[in-house]
Amino acid sequence: MKRKLDANDVPSPEPNAGDDNEPDFEALNLDPRLCQALIKEKFTKPTLVQAKAIPLALEGKDILARAKTGSGKTAAYVLPILQSILQKKSADPSVKATTGLILVPTRELAEQVQKVVASYTSFCGKDVRSVNLTQKVSDAVQRSILADFPDVVVSTPSRVLSNVNNSALSLDKLSHLVIDEADLVLSYGYDDDINTLSKAIPRGVQTFLMSATLTSEVDTLKSLFCRNPVILKLEDKEEKGGGVSQFVVKCAEDEKFLLTYVIFKLQLIKGKVIIFVGDVDRCYRVKLFLEQFGLKSCVLNSELPINSRLHVVQEFNKGVYDVIIAADDQEVLGAPKSSKKSQEVDEEEAGEKEEIGSSEDEDDVEDEGGKKKASRPEKRRKMTGKKKDYGISRGIDFQNVACVLNFDLPTTSKSYTHRIGRTGRAGKAGMALSFVIPADQYGKHRPTSVPSTKNDEKVLSKIVKRQTKLGHEVKPYHFEMQQVDAFRYRMTDALRAVTRLAVQEARAREIRQELVKSEKLKRHFEENPDELRQLRHDGELRAARVQPHLKHVPDYLMPSKGRKGISKEDVGYVGFSKTKENRIRNARDRNRGRGKGKKTVGGRSDPLKTFNRGQSKK
Ligand SMILES: Nc1ncnc2c1ncn2[C@@H]1O[C@H](COP(=O)(O)OP(=O)(O)OP(=O)(O)O)[C@@H](O)[C@H]1O
Numbered sequence: 001m002k003r004k005l006d007a008n009d010v011p012s013p014e015p016n017a018g019d020d021n022e023p024d025f026e027a028l029n030l031d032p033r034l035c036q037a038l039i040k041e042k043f044t045k046p047t048l049v050q051a052k053a054i055p056l057a058l059e060g061k062d063i064l065a066r067a068k069t070g071s072g073k074t075a076a077y078v079l080p081i082l083q084s085i086l087q088k089k090s091a092d093p094s095v096k097a098t099t100g101l102i103l104v105p106t107r108e109l110a111e112q113v114q115k116v117v118a119s120y121t122s123f124c125g126k127d128v129r130s131v132n133l134t135q136k137v138s139d140a141v142q143r144s145i146l147a148d149f150p151d152v153v154v155s156t157p158s159r160v161l162s163n164v165n166n167s168a169l170s171l172d173k174l175s176h177l178v179i180d181e182a183d184l185v186l187s188y189g190y191d192d193d194i195n196t197l198s199k200a201i202p203r204g205v206q207t208f209l210m211s212a213t214l215t216s217e218v219d220t221l222k223s224l225f226c227r228n229p230v231i232l233k234l235e236d237k238e239e240k241g242g243g244v245s246q247f248v249v250k251c252a253e254d255e256k257f258l259l260t261y262v263i264f265k266l267q268l269i270k271g272k273v274i275i276f277v278g279d280v281d282r283c284y285r286v287k288l289f290l291e292q293f294g295l296k297s298c299v300l301n302s303e304l305p306i307n308s309r310l311h312v313v314q315e316f317n318k319g320v321y322d323v324i325i326a327a328d329d330q331e332v333l334g335a336p337k338s339s340k341k342s343q344e345v346d347e348e349e350a351g352e353k354e355e356i357g358s359s360e361d362e363d364d365v366e367d368e369g370g371k372k373k374a375s376r377p378e379k380r381r382k383m384t385g386k387k388k389d390y391g392i393s394r395g396i397d398f399q400n401v402a403c404v405l406n407f408d409l410p411t412t413s414k415s416y417t418h419r420i421g422r423t424g425r426a427g428k429a430g431m432a433l434s435f436v437i438p439a440d441q442y443g444k445h446r447p448t449s450v451p452s453t454k455n456d457e458k459v460l461s462k463i464v465k466r467q468t469k470l471g472h473e474v475k476p477y478h479f480e481m482q483q484v485d486a487f488r489y490r491m492t493d494a495l496r497a498v499t500r501l502a503v504q505e506a507r508a509r510e511i512r513q514e515l516v517k518s519e520k521l522k523r524h525f526e527e528n529p530d531e532l533r534q535l536r537h538d539g540e541l542r543a544a545r546v547q548p549h550l551k552h553v554p555d556y557l558m559p560s561k562g563r564k565g566i567s568k569e570d571v572g573y574v575g576f577s578k579t580k581e582n583r584i585r586n587a588r589d590r591n592r593g594r595g596k597g598k599k600t601v602g603g604r605s606d607p608l609k610t611f612n613r614g615q616s617k618k
Pocket of ligand 1 (some may be wrong): 044068074075399425
């Protein structure tokens with residue numbers, strides 16, 4: 001099998017490439033300890049938002065930055081804040097105060113930003129300390145950490161407020177405030193917390209509002225926190241076209257599985273892939289389906305506990321998995337505009353879901369420059385209590401993603417924009433491929449049908465409109481369906497093994513495994529080892545019948561022109577060439593006088609052709 005591209009093979013970042021007028025990091029005169037950290041990160045040049053925002057921030061200006069997702073906004077505020085802290089410390093090392101507060105909408109993002117702060121301070125010794133308030137520690141522990149005045153606090157608004165209210169955290173000495181993902185913070189139901197915080201924060205604090213879009217929420221935050229901010233509306237070069245190549249394939253419902261099989265098994269896409277699906281069950285269905293062909297993947301959905309989600313993203317970023325299957329339900333599931341009743345049900349049953357509104361609303365909201373007034377959804381859905389901190393893929397830094405595969409199209413053009421923003425980050429190239437179900441095909445193959453795809457064509461036209469406005473092209477991706485059809489039998493065979501029960505089992509198994517890993521239950525399991533053994537055993541049970549023969553692609557299935565026969569080279573094709581293995585196989589076959597289309601594969605008998613009842617029972 002051909003070696004897959006790994007993170008190191010993805011083109012190295014070219015932030016700000018081509019614009020020689022922009023400063024490099026040296027020109028920013030950052031503290032040598034920060035420069036060392038940048039070298040360690042292998043960041044050579046600042047991205048556009050960093051190049052613009054850092055010098056202004058170092059002058060003490062408030063910043064309101066709109067820059068596309070993945071453009072490096074985190075470093076754009078973290079570096080100047082750290083620089084200022086280091087400067088103050090070198091003037092007076094005895095100063096101890098929390099001077100930086102970074103607010104984010106979710107715990108995942110808090111964890112991620114905390115990691116970024118930790119990496120940039122890795123050469124600062126004990127001079128700069130930071131804490132993530134969303135970590136699960138006891139109140140007493142958190143109180144003692146805060147009593148030591150960490151320089152930077154990263155948190156969701158609600159966590160900050162509860163620590164301010166119980167006097168564990170003092171904001172009196174605050175000099176820098178960041179609201180990251182500013183367009184999301186209010187829609188996550190933090191309105192009251194933010195209002196209260198705006199009163200608790202001293203006047204004159206330098207404020208950074210960082211956002212992928214400029215919405216009315218950002219405007220509200222601006223009037224609450226900023227003093228005449230510099231507004232940066234950055235049109236990165238890649239945002240105008242280059243970054244992400246976008247393709248769509250119109251296909252029938254079961255053909256999504258067929259094409260996915262072909263894409264992965266023939267390695268039409270190389271590198272790391274995020275597959276977005278419509279709901280949690282679908283995550284496991286696609287995962288089990290891929291497993292049938294020996295393809296490993298991991299899943300990410302809001303059902304998994306936060307620590308597991310963070311772990312999954314870390315594993316994916318480290319390259320343990322090349323494929324992550326995400327049920328992006330926070331983004332995807334919006335309440336149908338016409339159905340008040342179902343909206344209410346949604347609110348009660350799925351409090352954690354982001355309120356999306358109709359796609360028309362979203363389109364208006366994303367418009368900026370004051371040309372169009374944002375038309376907000378009539379009613380904002382609030383997320384309450386624990387559900388507030390539930391995660392979303394937005395803002396999560398999946399690294400070196402070569403392709404976003406919209407297995408199920410999202411229901412809004414905004415969600416689409418966020419999803420495809422997971423690839424093509426920091427100047428790298430990326431590809432987005434979306435499956436679209438034509439209206440006349442919807443509901444035709446019940447086992448593989450999902451309700452969210454009912455209006456795919458309408459959503460697609462909105463996506464195309466929005467992307468065209470941004471100067472991006474969404475092109476059709478052509479598969480030679482006749483060639484692909486040769487794989488249909490195997491796809492059907494694999495799908496048959498992925499029964500509804502198997503999906504439920506896989507979902508339950510994952511939760512059982514999380515129980516086993518749970519820190520909280522550790523003590524309980526120490527006292528009840530039998531329960532742990534039972535859970536482990538259950539967790540190991542296979543959820544779907546595995547068919548080993550499906551792992552191999554016999555040569556007779558390969559199109560006569562090789563993989564090129566499957567898709568046209570000029571569209572969406574992400575580097576594919578014959579694998580070494582196939583060349584060896586073919587050479588062997590030639591030597592033995594066996595051509596393609598025979599019953600043998602590399603000298604071994606093909607299990608599909610020698611299939612008998614006895615084997616099927618295995
Ligand atoms: N100067 C740089 N050179 C190369 N890579 C960079 C640079 N700055 C940041 N990156 C990398 O780019 C990726 C995206 O950065 P970051 O998460 O800060 O983007 P973002 O704009 O905040 O995105 P989002 O809106 O999705 O949160 C990260 O993996 C980060 O390590």
